Amino acid sequence: MTAPSPVNPGSLAELREVSVEHRAPGGSLLNRDRVHALTGADVTVAPGETVGVVGESGCGKSTLVKVLVGLQRPTAGTVMLGGRDIWRLGTTERRRHIGRTVGMVFQDPSTSLNRRLPVERIIADPLDVQRWRSPRERQQRVGELLHLVGLPSSARDALPTHLSGGQRQRVAIARALALEPALLVADEPTSALDVSVRAQILNLLMDLRERLGLAMVFVSHDLQTVRRVSDRIVTMYLGRVVEELPVARIERGRHPYTQALFSATPGLLRPMRPIPLTGPVPSAVRPPSGCPFRTRCWRATDTCATAMPPYAEDSADPAQRYRCYHPVTDYSDLHRPAGSADGADRSTEEHV
Numbered sequence: 001m002t003a004p005s006p007v008n009p010g011s012l013a014e015l016r017e018v019s020v021e022h023r024a025p026g027g028s029l030l031n032r033d034r035v036h037a038l039t040g041a042d043v044t045v046a047p048g049e050t051v052g053v054v055g056e057s058g059c060g061k062s063t064l065v066k067v068l069v070g071l072q073r074p075t076a077g078t079v080m081l082g083g084r085d086i087w088r089l090g091t092t093e094r095r096r097h098i099g100r101t102v103g104m105v106f107q108d109p110s111t112s113l114n115r116r117l118p119v120e121r122i123i124a125d126p127l128d129v130q131r132w133r134s135p136r137e138r139q140q141r142v143g144e145l146l147h148l149v150g151l152p153s154s155a156r157d158a159l160p161t162h163l164s165g166g167q168r169q170r171v172a173i174a175r176a177l178a179l180e181p182a183l184l185v186a187d188e189p190t191s192a193l194d195v196s197v198r199a200q201i202l203n204l205l206m207d208l209r210e211r212l213g214l215a216m217v218f219v220s221h222d223l224q225t226v227r228r229v230s231d232r233i234v235t236m237y238l239g240r241v242v243e244e245l246p247v248a249r250i251e252r253g254r255h256p257y258t259q260a261l262f263s264a265t266p267g268l269l270r271p272m273r274p275i276p277l278t279g280p281v282p283s284a285v286r287p288p289s290g291c292p293f294r295t296r297c298w299r300a301t302d303t304c305a306t307a308m309p310p311y312a313e314d315s316a317d318p319a320q321r322y323r324c325y326h327p328v329t330d331y332s333d334l335h336r337p338a339g340s341a342d343g344a345d346r347s348t349e350e351h352v
């Protein structure tokens with residue numbers, strides 16, 4: 001029943017037992033409080049697959065992706081990219097290897113792009129830093145990338161401030177793809193954009209994924225979008241990965257938190273009572289012992305306080321793994337009959 005920490009020689013990216021702790025805000029050398037931003041995370045990304053990362057605000061999604069792209073050094077654990085343990089490489093080689101393996105698109109292109117540089121310089125930056133081929137070939141590559149993301153070649157000389165939000169995000173995507181990485185990590189890539197252009201940027205990402213055979217890690221609060229784009233979904237709660245499941249298993253989340261999260265999105269699952277969660281989200285400085293979700297879980301028992309549950313593989317599909325002593329297996333109580341009003345008017349209760 002218990003699945004060991006994954007070891008996948010063919011994976012493109014892999015976190016093994018990765019933790020990130022920060023000094024707590026307002027903390028000092030004497031105050032040793034730590035924020036447990038990420039704890040014991042095991043995540044793998046196979047070539048060509050899209051992994052969606054979901055969970056409520058502050059659960060560690062951004063920390064996880066920063067670790068994946070080498071922007072955050074973990075406090076513990078191993079980060080494998082393209083088969084290499086990146087924190088065992090020297091600084092120069094690590095930067096070179098990361099740059100050629102993974103590209104990152106941030107949430108807000110207004111802040112992620114240097115507003116004083118013209119588009120050409122922004123896109124060429126990773127090529128220049130890595131001394132990719134000749135200066136002439138780099139120039140040509142910028143032209144190819146502009147075309148790839150649907151920008152006119154006249155955009156070369158524009159400053160980011162002269163572009164719309166959608167155009168800026170296209171520039172950010174071009175920069176992320178400059179060195180032809182096999183993996184693109186996108187942290188809420190559309191949420192800072194006007195609603196009218198979100199679909200265009202999402203479609204562009206999906207199109208590029210198909211054309212370039214990219215693997216993707218996609219972080220979003222928008223579960224409908226995550227469902228649409230992902231092959232697999234990773235659910236996080238208070239710094240822990242609590243479940244990962246193929247998107248085809250979305251109706252059969254085993255972890256109670258997965259169920260609560262999914263049930264809070266109208267139309268994501270077939271008709272279902274939203275599962276009300278009581279109590280506040282615990283502090284990431286002092287997470288509960290055992291399963292971090294136990295203080296808000298309707299299925300928790302004393303066992304849940306003893307230790308973090310080990311991974312369990314689902315008997316119906318071993319690609320679904322969860323960390324729960326009392327997984328959901330009977331859905332009859334959760335799903336209300338289609339057309340029934342039961343549960344439809346519970347909007348005043350606290351939901352995820």
Ligand SMILES: Nc1ncnc2c1ncn2[C@@H]1O[C@H](COP(=O)(O)OP(=O)(O)OP(=O)(O)O)[C@@H](O)[C@H]1O
Nearest residue numbers: 022023025035037056057058059060061062063284
């Ligand atoms: N540099 C830091 N110093 C202290 N605490 C931090 C730091 N960075 C993140 N945290 C804390 O770590 C936890 C995880 O943060 P993270 O940004 O990864 O969450 P998130 O799921 O991406 O949130 P959101 O959806 O709001 O972006 C939070 O409690 C956050 O306050």
